[in-house]
Amino acid sequence: MAITLCITYGTGHRPLEVQFTQPLVVLGRGKGSDVELPVPEVSLVHAEIRVEDDGAFITDRRSRNGTLVNGQELVPERRKLLRSNDRIAICGFEIEFIEGLAVHPSESRPDPKAEAYAFLRTILKKRGNLMEEHGGLVVLNGPESGRRISLAAPPAFLRIGRGEECEVRLDDGSASRVHAVLHMHWDGVHLEDLGSKNGTLLNGDPVRYQRLRDRDEIQAGATTLAFSDAASSWLEEVTSKSEKETMDYIPQVVESVKQEPPAVEPVEAEVPAPSPAREEPAVPIAQPRPLSDRAIMIIGGILLALSVIMLALFLR
Numbered sequence: 001m002a003i004t005l006c007i008t009y010g011t012g013h014r015p016l017e018v019q020f021t022q023p024l025v026v027l028g029r030g031k032g033s034d035v036e037l038p039v040p041e042v043s044l045v046h047a048e049i050r051v052e053d054d055g056a057f058i059t060d061r062r063s064r065n066g067t068l069v070n071g072q073e074l075v076p077e078r079r080k081l082l083r084s085n086d087r088i089a090i091c092g093f094e095i096e097f098i099e100g101l102a103v104h105p106s107e108s109r110p111d112p113k114a115e116a117y118a119f120l121r122t123i124l125k126k127r128g129n130l131m132e133e134h135g136g137l138v139v140l141n142g143p144e145s146g147r148r149i150s151l152a153a154p155p156a157f158l159r160i161g162r163g164e165e166c167e168v169r170l171d172d173g174s175a176s177r178v179h180a181v182l183h184m185h186w187d188g189v190h191l192e193d194l195g196s197k198n199g200t201l202l203n204g205d206p207v208r209y210q211r212l213r214d215r216d217e218i219q220a221g222a223t224t225l226a227f228s229d230a231a232s233s234w235l236e237e238v239t240s241k242s243e244k245e246t247m248d249y250i251p252q253v254v255e256s257v258k259q260e261p262p263a264v265e266p267v268e269a270e271v272p273a274p275s276p277a278r279e280e281p282a283v284p285i286a287q288p289r290p291l292s293d294r295a296i297m298i299i300g301g302i303l304l305a306l307s308v309i310m311l312a313l314f315l316r
Contacts, residue, residue: 001051005035006096015096025049027090028061041065041091047074049082049097056082056099065091135189135212135229142223143171149225154184160220161196168225174198175221182212189229191218 003025006015018035027035030044037046043063050057057079060067067074068089074080088095137149149168151158159166163177170179176196183190192209193200200207201219212218216227 001056002100003049003051003056004098004100006098007035008094009092020051023051025051027095035095037090037093039091042093046090047088050079056097058082058088058097063090135184135227137168137218138226138228140217140224140226151182151184151189156184158182158184160218160225161194162221170220170223172221172223175223179220180218188212189227191216196220 002019002021005018005020005025007018008015020034022034025034026045026048027033027037028044028046029037029039029042033045041064043061043065045061046063047058047060047067050059058067058069058074059079060074060076062076069080069082070087071089082097084097084099086097088097135151137151139145139147139149149158158168159178159181160168160170160175161177161179162170162172162175166178176194176198178194179196180194180200181192183192189212190209191200191202191207191212193207198221202210202212203217204219212227212229214227214229218225218227
């Protein structure tokens with residue numbers, strides 16, 4: 001039996017439809033999940049849906065923040081039968097369960113990494129941590145230093161070089177006419193060198209094809225461009241953190257939008273005057289009591305008797 005999951009995070013966005021024909025669908029934050037939900041509150045393996053001959057069943061895998069079906073929290077490790085149009089709630093994600101294929105299969109994106117990346121952009125925008133809609137470039141040197149280039153929504157590409165056909169045209173004689181290209185996919189931005197005469201460097205190393213991360217530096221000819229994309233950085237970090245590490249995890253804001261905390265004047269704490277030492281009463285040392293006369297006479301009698309007995313035994 002095929003199933004469809006219609007997933008939303010917040011309001012104002014059309015649900016993303018994901019279709020499955022496999023018997024087990026894992027929902028969680030971990031990289032191996034079939035449906036990645038990339039927020040720290042979601043457990044690495046949060047819940048799973050098993051499709052069997054008699055229906056589909058959902059089970060909460062002892063997640064940290066729980067799973068709800070139609071508003072009722074699931075008992076961990078106790079499976080529940082799902083019906084079409086049931087609504088699953090996981091840490092801000094609303095997931096509608098549908099038996100069978102979706103009405104608009106062409107609009108679905110079955111790649112879990114693509115789903116996670118798309119959701120993450122929505123989450124970061126709501127939390128104010130996303131500077132560029134789909135990432136961006138900043139020229140770091142040369143006559144156009146400081147120039148910013150926004151990236152188009154995926155799927156798209158952006159050519160870099162000194163030729164007029166390039167979307168990012170460089171005023172740099174050491175760059176090739178079409179030097180490199182950026183490929184914008186749902187799972188991130190990838191850099192490809194197009195056989196340039198001087199090569200393309202990524203963070204100082206030659207590169208042919210590689211996925212970019214936030215604050216990577218691209219060198220084409222003598223021009224260096226910085227790539228910024230909070231989503232690509234956070235997605236890699238949050239899906240690889242352990243449950244313990246995410247307990248106090250706070251998403252890192254892009255460096256250029258961070259604000260320094262207000263200065264706080266040092267305050268000298270008053271040190272209380274030491275209280276006078278308290279003298280403890282002296283404990284008298286017990287003195288041995290002298291023996292009485294009667295005790296001395298008894299001890300002397302015993303010694304005398306022992307002496308007589310020893311003498312008698314000696315004379316025998």
